[in-house]
Amino acid sequence: MGTQSDIKLIDENGLRLDGRKPGDLRPLKIQAGVLERADGSALIEWGGNKIIAAVYGPREAYPKHNQDINKAIVKARYNMAAFSVDERKRPGPDRRSIEISKVLSEALESSIMVEQFPRAQIDVFIEVIQADAGTRIAGLTASSVAIADAGIPMRDFVTGCTAGKVDGKVVLDLSKEEDNFGQADLPIAVLPRNNRIVLMQMDGDLTLEEFDQATSMIMGAIPRINEIQRSALSSRIKVQDSGGE
Amino acid sequence: MxxxxxxxxxxxxxxxxxxxxxxxxxxxxxxxxxxxxxxxxxxxxxxxxxxxxxxxxxxxxxxxFWGTYMPRRGDRIIGKVIEIGPSMWIVDINSPYTSLLHMNDSPWRVNAGDLKRYLNIGDFITAKVLSMNEIKESWLTLKDVGLRKLEGGTIISIQAPKVPRIIGKGGTMVNMIKDATRTKIIVGQNGLIWIDGPQENVMVAIDAIELVKEQAHTIGLTDRVRAFLDSKKGEMVGNTE
Known part of the structure; x- marks a missing residue:
């Protein structure tokens, strides 16, 4: 972020490095039920991101002193594989992934009906296999599908998208280069039914006008992303329907 | 075929x-x-x-389509003994929460500390949910008709939300499978099913249950299961009356 470079991220025609217009999303694909032994799972491929989300539970929370007598605790664990980025990432939780795990847990908790499962714990494992900017939002979008796939009661999906400032222009869904050499990055996740925000972070600077522009771009993209989440689940039933073994 | x-x-x-x-x-x-x-x-x-x-x-x-079982009072379930305390058995009921069976709720005269003479770890039981509190602690009882330790047979598990489909309206589906395969079947509300009978017949019954499981969201399922069971008649033993 903020690193100056000679790369021109937006060309004279207003197109970005990968040929997208400012309001275009990268190709997005979600597949639900990819893991046999998880209660729910999803694989998301969003641009160059490849992320698996696996949900286990609700199950009794351990250690016992962590149990909440009123509700289930949601424990998301965001982890980047050592080979997921250009330069090998030192494996294991670091400051960044601990923070992301925390904000994702909180975002998911706002959609899950945790009060139905006192003393329980819902584990969400988000494994980034290949990273290409916007992994937290992609991981969150996939986890929400995985939770619905697990049959855990939830009020709504959680759908997210990023926007940012690149070469002085506000654009949707940053790619790796735009994230690294752009001026700002704004990931937002909402409950798409009522557009309530459950996650918002910002890296870099945006003016008030730019911020408004970025949020409205994201809000415009949310229904499209949510539609992909929904079809990931409903196609699971069709796959079973087409029969055979 | x-x-x-x-x-x-x-x-x-x-x-x-x-x-x-x-x-x-x-x-x-x-x-x-x-x-x-x-x-x-x-x-x-x-x-x-x-x-x-x-x-x-x-x-x-x-x-x-999928989901966990939440105990409700009066449910007849199948559980597995996973731990033995001085006066209680701890039972896994295929739910986020384990359940407890107190020795006084069993049909036997049990002395405290001597529980494993009656039910050991790994044994399956059909039991009824006696009560459950706000924090989802539940207690089981074996004191009712048909509740007992399950000896022999095969246990299979399905997703708890699909149990009503397996049972059918007023038990039609499970009774049809029972009659056609000549097996004994106990369906627990928690998604565990106990099947006993000749091995070939048990296999057919399991396949029939699989079929219900796969197509639980469709309409007109009873007829398809009947057709399936008819097609399997030759593979079962003892179906002449």
Missing amino acids: SSLFPAERRVNEMKTREIVLPGDEVRTEGLKPRNGLYKVGEDKFCSAYFGTVQRSDQFIDVVP
Whole structure:
């Protein structure tokens, strides 16, 4: 972020490095039920991101002193594989992934009906296999599908998208280069039914006008992303329907 | 045989129940919303699950495709003893929470500390949920007709939300499978099913249950299961009367 470079991220025609217009999303694909032994799972491929989300539970929370007598605790664990980025990432939780795990847990908790499962714990494992900017939002979008796939009661999906400032222009869904050499990055996740925000972070600077522009771009993209989440689940039933073994 | 399930070829043309996703609005049309729905605003109801909408005479429910079992008072379930305390058995009931069976709720005269003479770790029982509290602690009882330790037989597990389909209206589905395969079947509300009988017949019964499981969201399932059982008649033993 903020690193100056000679790369021109937006060309004279207003197109970005990968040929997208400012309001275009990268190709997005979600597949639900990819893991046999998880209660729910999803694989998301969003641009160059490849992320698996696996949900286990609700199950009794351990250690016992962590149990909440009123509700289930949601424990998301965001982890980047050592080979997921250009330069090998030192494996294991670091400051960044601990923070992301925390904000994702909180975002998911706002959609899950945790009060139905006192003393329980819902584990969400988000494994980034290949990273290409916007992994937290992609991981969150996939986890929400995985939770619905697990049959855990939830009020709504959680759908997210990023926007940012690149070469002085506000654009949707940053790619790796735009994230690294752009001026700002704004990931937002909402409950798409009522557009309530459950996650918002910002890296870099945006003016008030730019911020408004970025949020409205994201809000415009949310229904499209949510539609992909929904079809990931409903196609699971069709796959079973087409029969055979 | 061309296909394991002859009926399955036609699944694509089968009518399915209305499918909803979390957050979708469900029109109640004067019915009382019951399970799997939550209230939004004044009189709007939304689905909490990815599942099918089921309307009965009075109620409307959303039944999830997958999900865990939550104990309810009076449910007859199948459980597995996983731990033995001085006066209680701890039973895994295929749910996020384990359940307890106190020695006084068993049909035997048990002395404290001597519980494993009656039920050991790994034993399966059919039991009834005696009570459950706000924090989902539950107690089981073995003191009712038909409740006992399960000896022999095979245990299979299905997703708890599909149990009503396996049982069918008034037990029609499970009775049909029982009669056709000449096996003894106990279906626990928690999704565990105990089947006993000749091995060949048990296999057919399991396949029939698999079929119900796969097609639980479709309409006209009883007829397809009947057709399936008829096609398997030759593979079973002892079906002449």
